[in-house]
Amino acid sequence: MATIDQAPGAAVTASRTREAGPRASGRVPLYLLLVLLSLFFLFPVVFMLVSSLKPDDQIFQDLGSGAAFLPVGELSLDNYAGVFDRVPAIRFLLNSVFVTVVTVLLGLFVNSLAGFALSRMEWRGRKLILALVIATLIIPFETVALPMVYWVAKLPWLEFEGLRPVIEQGWLNSYQVQILPFVANAFSIFLFAQYFGSIPRSLDEAARVDGCGWFRIYRKVVVPLSGPVFATVAILTFLPVWNSYLWPLMVVQEESKRPVMIGVQYFNQLTPAWGETMAYSTLITIPVLVVFLSFQRAFVRSIAASGVKG
Amino acid sequence: MTRTPWLTSLGVALAVLAATTTGCSAGGRAGAERxxxxxxxxxxxxxxxxxxxxxxxxxxxxxxxxxxxxxxxxxxxxxxxxxxxxxxxxxxxxxxxxxxxxxxxxxxxxxxxxxxxxxxxxxxxxxxxxxxxxxxxxxxxxxxAALAMFARRSVLESNGVRVPTMDRPWTKDEFDAALVTLKNAGFEHAIDLGNYDTGEWWPYAYSPMLQSFGGDLIDRGTYRTAQGALNGPRAVAFAQWFQSLFTRGLASKSPTPDRQDFLLGNVAIAWNGNWSAPDAIEKYGEDLLLLPPPDFGEGPKIGGAxxxxxxxxxxxxxxxxxxxxxxxxxxxxxxxxxxxxxxxxxxxxxxxxxxxxxxxxxxHELVGFSREYAVIRPPTPAYSVISSVFEKTMQDVMNGADVQTSLDSAVDQIDFNLESNDNYGL
Known part of the structure; x- marks a missing residue:
């Protein structure tokens, strides 16, 4: 297999080497255009970073010129200090990291199992179930948000006061209310089902001959071959949970359990603190960039393989 | 068969435990605790x-x-x-x-x-x-809070513009003339109306001008219709004047956010709230003036509550x-x-x-503004609808929509909401 795979690749490389001279020069304008486009897309991030170092009045003075994107003038870390005076930023960051990591991990496990069952196990009605799961994608979250608030306020939860178990009514003001409703995700199930469906079924049959049950096939055969889709689902789950605003706003009233996005509104006072807003935005964007850059290659590979653009 | 009794037992045990524990908890609170x-x-x-x-x-x-x-x-x-x-x-x-x-x-x-x-x-x-x-x-x-016309004494006096007082506020014609004079004096725009803002700012800042013209957001006699109040001749006159501020270049449709144009020296006057006074005082010191709103016919007005x-x-x-x-x-x-x-x-x-x-x-004078000029936004359960309809309508007007058509449409939307809710029992 390896020999067959590499041979065409080597031919392509040799062919590219031969055509490198004339093609490279012809591509200069294209690369320039791409560099300009990259800069264009980077502008908001650069503006955020640079403005986080400037006092408010200078941000406005620079707005009319290219200085808005340059670290010029009176630069300091005062806005970052201001952020920690105004918002319990560390607490919010830790809350978001916890909620997001747990949601992503549980989501990968639950949705991949669902995708596995829907794509590789033969059972009556699975196509109908998959269609119903996909159909739920057309329901916007905002339309079910209030009924969900109503229900989570009634759900029971087991807690412990010391060693004594206590059943409390209502999930409001908790971590589970930020995590559990978002573990099962129709789009993730669809992605897993699509990707798992592309893996040859002969592997399942071989594994079954070796005595594997369904879960071992999932764990030992399918999962090791599905790195890209796990990376994609991890990113696609991470982003909305990290960015979630409406749901935690409605169900989390205690400041100690709020996530980072609620913190953005702390700066929106009668006289908004723009520099601090930019500093806070920078702080909460860093984890997103780290996650995206870490999974970038697998993400692109999976998107290319599944043909999914969203 | 073997699982059901086990689950049932566990469920009963949990229910009993929950009843016992929550009962104890409630009993504890009912004691001498605060x-x-x-x-x-x-x-x-x-x-x-x-x-x-x-x-x-x-x-x-x-x-x-x-x-x-x-x-x-x-x-x-x-x-x-x-x-x-x-x-x-x-x-x-x-x-x-x-x-x-x-x-x-x-x-x-x-x-x-x-x-x-x-x-x-x-x-x-x-x-x-x-x-x-x-x-x-x-x-x-x-x-x-109180809105005021933020201005600089040096700018008004050097351009021959009278400094208004509560006893003698600017009239509409005087205000218009002042804006034209200040625009011609070289300012990018004469006034920053704060229209970069969205939401409640629009009814809070501009409905008092409508009321000073003699119109209103709703008929306050009955609170059952906006007909006549929001689309009558006086309301139309207000909206036409408001639109003209932009068509004549006296105000910008997209001013600098956060009403910064006044502090940056881009405008001569800002329609702004007292919460911005500390920054303006820091910038202009004794030169800063917090002026009463113009009298467009029915006396100066600002939003209250x-x-x-x-x-x-x-x-x-x-x-x-x-x-x-x-x-x-x-x-x-x-x-x-x-x-x-x-x-x-x-x-x-x-x-x-x-x-x-x-x-x-x-x-101190702002206390007088609040006491003498404040008009409470209509105390009706329909206000949230009135507020969003007014904002949308005035943004359309700012952007050049036909005034009478826009106001008639606003009235229809407000009246529809009132009718749909049986006038909220009013």
Whole structure:
């Protein structure tokens, strides 16, 4: 297999080497255009970073010129200090990291199992179930948000006061209310089902001959071959949970359990603190960039393989 | 077969355990412990406000041994959504603050309860800081805000523009002429109307101009229609004038955010709130003028009613909540709130205790603006609809839409909402 795979690749490389001279020069304008486009897309991030170092009045003075994107003038870390005076930023960051990591991990496990069952196990009605799961994608979250608030306020939860178990009514003001409703995700199930469906079924049959049950096939055969889709689902789950605003706003009233996005509104006072807003935005964007850059290659590979653009 | 009895046993055991444990827990609270009075405020991210609120709470908690007020702070922009969600879940706190114009809707929906404070106490407050609905007081505030025309004495005098006073405010013609003169003096635009902002700013800032022209957002005689008030000849005259500010280049359709154009020297006048006064004083010092709004025919007007305190209707300790509100209205607390936030204290006694709003304070005249010019936005449960319809309509007008058509459409939308809700029982 390896020999067959590499041979065409080597031919392509040799062919590219031969055509490198004339093609490279012809591509200069294209690369320039791409560099300009990259800069264009980077502008908001650069503006955020640079403005986080400037006092408010200078941000406005620079707005009319290219200085808005340059670290010029009176630069300091005062806005970052201001952020920690105004918002319990560390607490919010830790809350978001916890909620997001747990949601992503549980989501990968639950949705991949669902995708596995829907794509590789033969059972009556699975196509109908998959269609119903996909159909739920057309329901916007905002339309079910209030009924969900109503229900989570009634759900029971087991807690412990010391060693004594206590059943409390209502999930409001908790971590589970930020995590559990978002573990099962129709789009993730669809992605897993699509990707798992592309893996040859002969592997399942071989594994079954070796005595594997369904879960071992999932764990030992399918999962090791599905790195890209796990990376994609991890990113696609991470982003909305990290960015979630409406749901935690409605169900989390205690400041100690709020996530980072609620913190953005702390700066929106009668006289908004723009520099601090930019500093806070920078702080909460860093984890997103780290996650995206870490999974970038697998993400692109999976998107290319599944043909999914969203 | 073997699993069912096990699960059933576990379920019964858990139910018994839950009944026992929760029962014990409730019994424990009913003893000599203080009753907790929950409170929500929109002040998250505003350390100055939080500091005063926490001070009042600490004093109240120390002043008696029956109740403990426990606050939770929310960011303002997210606050109303949190309230609506909590009302849905039946999880509202006992004490909550609310923006004045929202109060009638919450009172109508029975989300909040009357305060039942003595008139001798509430009479001392600026009328715009006392929220009334159906003849009863549902909310009361420590402060109000006031809009003013921010200008510089040196700029007005060097261009021969008269400095208006409360006794003799600018007339419409005078104001128009001043704007043209200042625009011709070289300013990018003559005035910053703050129209970069969205939401409640539009009715708060511009409906007083409509009222000064003689129009209104709704017919205040019946509160059952906006017909005539919002699309009559006077309302049309207001909207045409408002549109002309942009077509004549006197105001920008897209001013610098946060009303910064005045501080940057791009405009000569800014229609702005007293909360921006500290920055303007720092920038221009004695040269700064906080001028009364123009008289467009029916006298100068500004919007009234800002954040006020109320009680939720399902509060289990209404007595404690009412005691807290009465306690918090002492002049020293109202004054402290003003000192920390720069807003206008709601009572004369409190104003006298402050540096800026006392008789010799630099902002004392703004107390007069609030007392003489403030018009409360229509106290009707339909206000949230009126507010969003007015904002959309005036943005259309700013962008060149036909005035009469836009106002007629606004009236239709408001009247449709009123009819759909049986005029909210009015």
């Amino acid at each position: 009753v907790e009075v929950s409170m929500w405020s929109h002040s998250a991210g505003n350390p100055a406000e939080i500091e005063v609120i926490n001070r009042i709470i600490a004093d109240f908690n120390a002043s008696q041994d029956r109740y403990t007020v426990k606050p939770e702070f929310f960011p303002q922009a997210a606050y109303n959504d949190a309230i609506v969600a909590a009302a849905t879940a039946g999880d509202l706190p006992c004490l909550l603050d609310m923006d004045g114009p929202v109060m009638p809707n919450w009172a109508w929906a029975r989300v909040i309860a009357p305060l039942d404070l003595p008139e001798s106490l509430t009479d001392q407050f600026l009328p715009s800081t006392v929220g009334r609905w159906n003849g009863r007081i549902y909310s009361i505030g420590y402060w109000d 800002s954040w006020q305190w109320g009680l939720s209707a399902n509060c289990p300790s209404l007595d404690g909540a009412r005691r807290y509100i009465a306690f918090s209205l002492k002049p020293e607390y109202v004054a402290a709130f003003s000192e920390e936030t720069g807003l206008i204290p709601a009572t004369d006694a409190a104003a006298a205790l402050t540096e800026e709003y006392g008789p010799d304070g630099r902002l």
